[in-house]
Amino acid sequence: MRLYFKYLNIHLKSQMQYRASFWLMSVGQFFIPFMVFGGLYLMFDRFGQLQGWSFFEVALCFAVIHLSFSLSECFARGFDAFSSLVGRGDFDRLLVRPRSTALQVLGSKFEFTRIGRLLQSSFVLVWSLANLPAVWTFPKLLTLALMIANGVFIFTGIFILAATFCFWTIQALEVANVFTDGGREMAQYPLNIYEKWVTRFFTFIIPFGCVSYLPLMYLLDKREGSELLPMLFTLGGALFLVPCLLIWRFGVRHYRSTGS
Structure with a gap:
């Protein structure tokens, strides 16, 4: 972790050398999801609810997912940009260093301009919580924190899987965007507005449902039962990360360099 924070510090200092550019990009990142949220607001303003879900309930789901995605983009961007390391042959240099390749790739790039997305999602989170008093209990707030953290794990895992394909394809596959941006x-x-096969796929294969829909039902008192079970649901994100890292190790063992 000491090495990781050194990577973090170096990238922050380098990006702050061009402060005007940094802040302009951060402002731009603030307004990109703001337009998406504006569409969400207008939809509920027109129709009132979505299959029994109110605006602030869906806004809470929106905030959790966008916070998770923004944090993953900020701190796991190295895997998303991994194809450039393979294409230039720079990954060979990482292999001879006495540290984990996953850690080195993770520290190869940070996108601190995602602070704009983080702020916008945080505003939506606070606004929705202020209008959902049922969430203001310690077990529910702890579950909410676990939802965001494990959402980061899921998006990071998808970035790792996409990066692993680069060992064989050199370039990143655009199909990965179906599961990052599309996901x-x-x-x-809430997942129950989709077809059942979509809900099952994004619960048991790529477990977005474990960090949004299932715990959200508990937060909003839409289901009864133990308080512990929804917390355990959120850990599906951490479990998803484990096979992603194993697949990454398999890819590293079969890497044959680009010949450059």
Whole structure:
């Protein structure tokens, strides 16, 4: 972790050398999801509810997913940009260093301009919580924190899987965007509004449902039962990360360099 924080500090200092550019990009990142949220607001202003879900209930789901995605983009961007390391042959240099390749790739790039997305999602989170008093208990707030943390694990795991394919394809596969950008857009709404096969896929294969829909039902008192079970649901994100890292190790063992 000491090495990771050194990577973090170096990248922060380098990006702050061009402060005007940094803040302009951060402002731009603030307004990108703001437009998406504006569409959500207008939809509820027109129709009132979505299959029994109110605006602030869906806004809470929106905030959780966008916070998770923003944090993952900020701190796991190295895997998202991994194809450039393979294409230039720079990954060979990482292999001879006495540290984990996953840690080095993780520390190869940070996107601190995502602070704009984080702020916008945080505003939505606070606004929705202020209008959902049922969430203001310690077990529910702890569950909410676990939802965000494990959402970060899921998006990071998808970035790792996409990066692993680069060992064989050199370039990143655009199909990965179906599960990152597409998964973010899909999971910002409660999963029960979709077809059953979609709900099952994004609960048991890529477990977005474990960090949004299932715990959300508990937070909003839409289901009864133990308080411990919804917390355990959120750990599906951490479990998803484990096979992703194992697949990454398999890819590293079969890496044959680009010949550059």
